[in-house]
Amino acid sequence: xxxxxxAIKDFKELIRDRRGLFMILLFPMFFMIIxxxxxxNMGQTNETYNLAVVNLDxxxxxxxxxxxxxxxxxLTEIFRDVEYEDSDVKLFNVIDTSESSANKLIQLKEADxxxxxxxxxxxxxxxxxxxSITAQTTGTTSSYNxxxxxxxxxxxxxxxxSMGFGVSQVVLIKIIDEYQDNLVVNIQSQASGSSVEPxxxxxxxxxxxxxxxxxxxxxxxxxxxxxxxxxxxxxxxAASLTKxxxxxxxxxxxxxxxxxxxxxxxxxxxxxxxxxxxVLILLTVSLIMGFNWQGGLNSILLAMFIxxxxxxxxxxxxxxxxxxxxNDTQAFNLGIMVVVPxxxxxxxxxxxxxxxxxxxxxxxxxxxxxxxxxxxxxxLKSVLIxxxxxxxxxxxxxxxxxxxxxxxxxxxxxxxxxxLSAEN
Amino acid sequence: MVNEFIIEANNLFKxxxxxxxxxxxxxxIKKGEVFGFLxxxxxxxxxxxxxxxxxxxxxxGQILVDGKDIANADRLKIGICPQDIVLWESxxxxxxxxxxxxxxxxxxxxxxxxxxxxxxxxxxxDKANTLVSNLSGGMKRRLNLAMALIHSxxxxxxxxxxxxxxxxxxxVLWNFIRSLRDKEGKTVILTTHLMDEADGLSDRIAIIDHxxxxxxxxxxxxxxxxxxxxxxxxxxxxxxxxxxxxxxLKTMETIDSVTExxxxxxxxxxxxxxxxxxxxxxxxxxxxxxxxxSLHPNTLEDVFIELTGTSLxx
Ligand SMILES: Nc1ncnc2c1ncn2[C@@H]1O[C@H](COP(=O)(O)OP(=O)(O)OP(=O)(O)O)[C@@H](O)[C@H]1O
Ligand SMILES: [Mg+2]
Numbered sequence: 001x002x003x004x005x006x007a008i009k010d011f012k013e014l015i016r017d018r019r020g021l022f023m024i025l026l027f028p029m030f031f032m033i034i035x036x037x038x039x040x041n042m043g044q045t046n047e048t049y050n051l052a053v054v055n056l057d058x059x060x061x062x063x064x065x066x067x068x069x070x071x072x073x074x075l076t077e078i079f080r081d082v083e084y085e086d087s088d089v090k091l092f093n094v095i096d097t098s099e100s101s102a103n104k105l106i107q108l109k110e111a112d113x114x115x116x117x118x119x120x121x122x123x124x125x126x127x128x129x130x131x132s133i134t135a136q137t138t139g140t141t142s143s144y145n146x147x148x149x150x151x152x153x154x155x156x157x158x159x160x161x162s163m164g165f166g167v168s169q170v171v172l173i174k175i176i177d178e179y180q181d182n183l184v185v186n187i188q189s190q191a192s193g194s195s196v197e198p199x200x201x202x203x204x205x206x207x208x209x210x211x212x213x214x215x216x217x218x219x220x221x222x223x224x225x226x227x228x229x230x231x232x233x234x235x236x237x238a239a240s241l242t243k244x245x246x247x248x249x250x251x252x253x254x255x256x257x258x259x260x261x262x263x264x265x266x267x268x269x270x271x272x273x274x275x276x277x278x279v280l281i282l283l284t285v286s287l288i289m290g291f292n293w294q295g296g297l298n299s300i301l302l303a304m305f306i307x308x309x310x311x312x313x314x315x316x317x318x319x320x321x322x323x324x325x326x327n328d329t330q331a332f333n334l335g336i337m338v339v340v341p342x343x344x345x346x347x348x349x350x351x352x353x354x355x356x357x358x359x360x361x362x363x364x365x366x367x368x369x370x371x372x373x374x375x376x377x378x379x380l381k382s383v384l385i386x387x388x389x390x391x392x393x394x395x396x397x398x399x400x401x402x403x404x405x406x407x408x409x410x411x412x413x414x415x416x417x418x419x420l421s422a423e424n
Numbered sequence: 425m426v427n428e429f430i431i432e433a434n435n436l437f438k439x440x441x442x443x444x445x446x447x448x449x450x451x452x453i454k455k456g457e458v459f460g461f462l463x464x465x466x467x468x469x470x471x472x473x474x475x476x477x478x479x480x481x482x483x484x485g486q487i488l489v490d491g492k493d494i495a496n497a498d499r500l501k502i503g504i505c506p507q508d509i510v511l512w513e514s515x516x517x518x519x520x521x522x523x524x525x526x527x528x529x530x531x532x533x534x535x536x537x538x539x540x541x542x543x544x545x546x547x548x549x550d551k552a553n554t555l556v557s558n559l560s561g562g563m564k565r566r567l568n569l570a571m572a573l574i575h576s577x578x579x580x581x582x583x584x585x586x587x588x589x590x591x592x593x594x595x596v597l598w599n600f601i602r603s604l605r606d607k608e609g610k611t612v613i614l615t616t617h618l619m620d621e622a623d624g625l626s627d628r629i630a631i632i633d634h635x636x637x638x639x640x641x642x643x644x645x646x647x648x649x650x651x652x653x654x655x656x657x658x659x660x661x662x663x664x665x666x667x668x669x670x671x672x673l674k675t676m677e678t679i680d681s682v683t684e685x686x687x688x689x690x691x692x693x694x695x696x697x698x699x700x701x702x703x704x705x706x707x708x709x710x711x712x713x714x715x716x717x718s719l720h721p722n723t724l725e726d727v728f729i730e731l732t733g734t735s736l737x738x
Contacts, residue, residue, distance in 0.1 A: 005523055
C-alpha cells in the first residue's frame with residue numbers, strides 16, 4: 001500500500017510547513033470576507049418579482065355554511081398583497097395567466113417564477129376540513145399537510161439558475177406554509193364552533209413575509225463564491241506537486257517502484273482533508289458574514305459533503321495542471337488560467353446562457369454539465385438556497401462523482417506520462 | 425562470458441538541441457567493481473549516469489543492465505545518489521529513509537534494520553529524528569547517499585558523493601564504499617573530482633571529456649601509460665624561456681616527456697632524482713635561472729591534466 005506511505009508523508013509535509021498551511025486555510029476565509037463585505041449589503045433593494053399565477057381552482061362549497069369559496073383566488077390575492085418586511089414594497093407583481101403562457105413568460109424571463117394552483121385546490125381543502133371536523137369528534141387529528149388520499153400539489157417552477165427565482169421560491173413556500181397554518185387554525189375554530197361567522201379567508205393576514213428583509217445578493221452568490229474558492233485549491237495542489245518535480249525528489253521516486261496512482265491517490269487523501277477544512281471555514285465565514293441559508297444544520301452538513309466532493313475534483317484538476325507546469329510559479333499561473341475560466345463556465349459568478357446538448361434521465365444536459373463543478377454548484381445552491389435534502393441532489397452528486405473520477409484518471413495518466421517517465 | 429558486465433553502454437548518445445553532451449560512449453562495467461568516472465566540469469558524467477539509471481532517455485544507443493534494456497530492468501537493482509542533494513526538507517532522517525524504503529517495497533522487518541544500519545554506517549544516528557532542514561550540509565550529503573542504498577541495490581551509482589564532506593567524513597565514505605564492494609559484492613559507479621579518491625578507490629577508471637571516452641583502464645595502467653615514475657616541475661624565473669628550454673630538454677634521451685603546464689615545465693621521467701643533475705646543467709646552459717623546482721611521483725591528476733588539458737570549462 002504505497003499510497004498510504006505517500007499520504008502519510010504528504011500529511012507530515014503539509015502539517016510541518018505551518019506557514020504554508022496557514023496560508024492555504026486562511027485564503028478562503030479572507031476571500032469570503034471580501035465577498036461578504038462587497039455583496040452582503042447589496043440586493044436589499046427589495047425588488048418586486050414577476051409571479052405568473054396559473055389558477056385552475058374550481059372552487060368548492062363550505063361544509064357547514066354551504067358558502068361558495070375559492071381558496072385559489074384567495075391565495076392569489078395574498079400573493080398580490082404581500083410586502084417585504086419593514087417595507088411597503090410588494091414582493092410580487094402577479095400575472096394571471098394560463099399554464100402554457102406562464103411557461104413562455106419564464107422562458108422569456110418576463111416572469112421570475114410561476115405557480116400552478118390545481119383545480120381541486122379548494123375542494124381538497126374543504127374535504128380536509130370535513131375530515132378534520134369528524135376527526136375532532138372522534139378524538140383524532142389529521143394535519144392538513146400529510147393528507148394521504150388526495151395530495152395537493154402547488155407546483156412552483158422557474159429558471160433555477162436565476163436569483164429572482166431563488167428569492168421567489170423561498171418566499172412563496174413561506175407564504176403557502178403560513179396560509180396552511182391559518183387554514184388549520186380556522187378549521188379548528190370552525191369545528192369547535194367558537195367562530196360562527198363565515199370564513200372571511202385571511203385577507204391581509206399574510207402581509208409581510210418575515211425574513212425577507214435580510215435577503216441579499218450575497219445569499220445567492222455565496223455558493224458560487226464557495227465553489228470558486230474550492231476550485232482555487234487546484235492551484236495549490238498543482239504547486240505542491242510541482243515542488244516535488246522542481247526539487248528533484250520526484251526523480252528519486254520515479255526510479256523507485258512507486259506508480260502514478262500511489263503518488264496521486266496518496267496526495268488525494270491529505271488534500272481532501274484540507275478541502276474539508278476549507279469548506280468548513282468557507283461556510284463558517286459566510287454564516288458570520290450574514291449568509292441566510294435554508295434547511296437548518298442538515299443543510300450545512302450536506303454542503304460540507306458536497307464541498308469535499310468538489311474539492312476532490314479540484315485536486316484532480318491540480319494534478320492535470322502539475323503534469324504541464326515545471327515550477328510553482330508556472331503551476332500557479334497555469335492554475336489561475338484554468339480555474340478562472342472554469343469558474344465562469346460552471347456559473348460560479350453568474351449563469352451563462354443555457355446550451356443544451358442532449359437529454360439524460362429526463363433532464364436536459366448542458367454543455368457545462370461535463371464539468372463536475374457545475375453539478376457541485378447546483379447541489380450547493382439546492383441545499384443552501386432552497387433548503388433541499390440529499391434526495392434532491394443525488395443526480396448532481398452522482399454526476400460530480402463520475403466526472404471527478406474521470407478527471408482523476410486523466411490526471412493520473414498525464415502525470416505518469418509527463419512526470420514519471422524518463423526525461424527527454 | 426555472459427553477465428560479466430552488469431552495465432553496458434552501447435553507442436550512448438545524448439544531445440540537448442544542437443549541443444552534444446554524450447558522444448557515442450561505449451562502456452562495460454563489471455560486476456563487483458568500483459568504477460571511477462572522471463572528467464572536467466560539463467564533460468557529460470552526470471548526463472551519462474542519468475541515462476544509465478533510467479532517469480534520462482538517450483537520444484541514441486542503448487543501456488543494458490544485466491543484459492536487459494534499462495527500460496525493462498528491475499528497479500530494485502539500481503540506486504542513485506544524485507549530485508545535488510535531493511531530500512524532503514520536512515521529514516526527519518529516519519522518516520526519509522523509511523519512506524524511500526517503502527517506495528521500493530522493502531519488507532517492514534528488513535527496512536527497520538536497514539535504516540538503523542545505514543544511519544549507523546554514515547554516522548547519522550544522533551540526527552535520526554532531526555528534520556532534514558536542520559541538518560548541516562555534510563550530514564545532508566551523507567543522508568543523500570543513504571537514500572540510494574535503502575533498498576540494497578546491486579548497482580550503486582554515486583555522483584560526486586564526497587563533495588562538501590570534511591576529511592573525516594570522506595574517510596568514512598571511502599571505507600563505506602570499499603565495504604560495499606568487498607563485503608556486499610556491489611558494483612559501485614563513482615564520479616569525483618578528487619584524483620586521490622578515484623585512484624585509491626577505483627578498480628577501473630574512465631576519463632571522459634566533451635562527452636567522449638578518452639581512456640578506460642586501471643589507475644595503475646593509466647599512470648604507467650603516461651610514464652611511470654616521477655614528475656619534475658621547474659619554474660623558470662623568466663617563463664618566456666620555457667619553450668627554448670623544453671626543446672633543449674627534449675634532446676635528453678633519458679626523459680620520457682616534457683610539456684608546459686601552467687607556465688611551468690613538466691618533466692616526466694623514471695628515477696628523477698638520478699637525472700636531476702643532468703636536467704639542471706641543461707637548464708643552466710640556457711643562461712636562465714630556476715626560481716623553483718619540485719619533484720613528486722606521477723599521480724592520476726597528472727594523467728588527467730595531460731589528457732584533458734588545463735583550460736577551464738565554462
Ligand atoms: N537538460 C539539459 N539541457 C541542456 N543542456 C544540458 C542539460 N543537462 C546537461 N546539459 C549540458 O550537458 C553537458 C554535460 O553536463 P553534465 O551535467 O553531464 O556534466 P558533468 O560531467 O556531470 O559536469 P560536473 O562535473 O560539473 O558535474 C553540460 O554542458 C551541460 O550544460
Ligand atoms: Mg555532474
